[in-house]
Amino acid sequence: MTNKFGCHIAGGKEMTAETEDYPSKITLYVVVCWILAAFGGLMFGYDIGISGGVTAMDDFLIKFFPKVHERKMHAKENNYCKYDDQNLQLFTSSLYLAALVSSFAASKVCTKFGRKPTILLASAFFLGGAALSAAAQNLWMLIIARILLGIGVGFGNEAVPLFLSEIAPVQHRGAVNILFQLFVTIGIFFANLVNYGTLKMHPYGWRVSLGLAGVPATMLCIGSLIITETPASLVERGKELAGHKTLKKIRGVDEVDSEFDQIVRASKIAQEVKHPFKKLMKLSSMPPLIIGIMLQVFQQFTGINAIMFYAPVLFQTVGFKNDASLLSSVITGTVNVLSTLVSVYAVDKIGRRKLLLQACIQMFICQTAIGAILLVHLHSKDSLTKTQAAFVVTLVCLFVMSFAWSWGPLGWLIPSETFPLETRTAGFAFAVSSNMLFTFIIAQAFLSMMCHLRASIFFFFAAWIFAMGLFVLFLLPETKNVPIDVMVDRVWKKHPVWKRFMVGDGGS
Secondary structure, eight states: OBOTTSOEEETTEEEOTTTOOOOOOOOHHHHHHHHHHHHHHHHHHHHHHHHHHHHTOHHHHHHHOHHHHHHHHOTTOOTTTTTOOHHHHHHHHHHHHHHHHHHHHHHHHHHHHOHHHHHHHHHHHHHHHHHHHHHOOSHHHHHHHHHHHHHHHHHHHHHHHHHHHHHSOGGGHHHHHHHHHHHHHHHHHHHHHHHHHHTTSTTTHHHHHHHTTHHHHHHHHHHHHHSOOOHHHHHHTTOHHHHHHHHHHHHTSSOOHHHHHHHHHHHHHHHTOSOHHHHTTSGGGHHHHHHHHHHHHHHHTTTHHHHHHSHHHHHHHTTOOHHHHHHHHHHHHHHHHHHHHHHHHHTTTTOHHHHHHHHHHHHHHHHHHHHHHHHHHOOTTOOOOHHHHHHHHHHHHHHHHHHHTTHHHHHHHHHHHHSOGGGHHHHHHHHHHHHHHHHHHHHHHHHHHHHHHTTHHHHHHHHHHHHHHHHHHHHOOOOTTOOGGGHHHHTGGGSTTGGGGOOOOOOO
């Protein structure tokens, strides 16, 4: 029996969507959809990993950054400053500036045309950028290529996490969404292997490294033609029959009416909102928006991208030679992949908050210890002993390990699951653009910060990690096993702080 709102009533009690366990089976087709879409993460991760390795290659520096190469070769150059060059940092950071801007365009495309076409566009831009960067003859060709890659990243990072969250069963949503971050780590790992292999391919090894970015982009392009559109997107665009049929297909069962009714109700609320970005500025939209943005800020200020972008440079700074530093990056990449698998297993069992808090403790200890070792033992003109350098690599691995099962995947998962449908693409666009903005800031500033702050840069990141832990402790609600379309009633209206924001704003 149902009431007038379509909620099931059993034994005199109303069974709302808050407590329903929507039936589902894991089918081969839906698993294929998850994996193919997650190649958007592989595309993103490959670029993160390839940039740092390429900027450590002599052939690349000689062609595009001869002054940096000259400083690098200077025997008495300051350890912390030999890579301090704004144009070199622009090579890495320009991608993220382009991704920042394009994420808002991607939000519009996602809403109007769906998640699937947005993923296709992401792969097309990335393919163009990969081809141009491999063929670059001067710095500006290289920067334009990076901008095309950035547009691809902006579109992919907007659409793929939303796709994964919307297509996943509620009880597996965390693990499925983390496939995106898992593929990011796999991309970084493969990039490190490629850089290690192309280091001695003189003088064009760097071209091979940059050009191979086209491989994950091609896989994503093929995947975008195979995957289904999400039921939420279909219903949102008035295709209810197709949405119902798709929901049955991805759930592997016929009894999907209850879940579908919830999607339809969310869609009708969404249709009343004509200006989702304006709606985001309403008081009741602030909790998921603040959480979504702050998670991105904190994710970058852990120092992870500084380490992943510039791992070869960092390891050279502490005394490793070229090939040894790239090999050390391969080691950290391996740790990154394996530790993300821990999150896939644990996120829907342990929950989001516990993983984040545990990681804050581990990352704080690692960053503080790295800073202390470098402060005491690495001065401007000397290097660490092999034992000291190996200990730094171990601490970097422990740091990467804790990030990989927490802030890495959950920084994307939580914003993708906490916005209501009416502001989901717009809200997630703010999260993606915030991530890209602060990734850009870190990428553009890290080498200069390392030059000026020296070992203290690691204390800088440790202070941010301490603040992150307090934020999670007092302001981040647990979203484990909460259906995505009842997040407002189940999470925000019950949180001791955020419930004060949940007042009726109406449509906009």
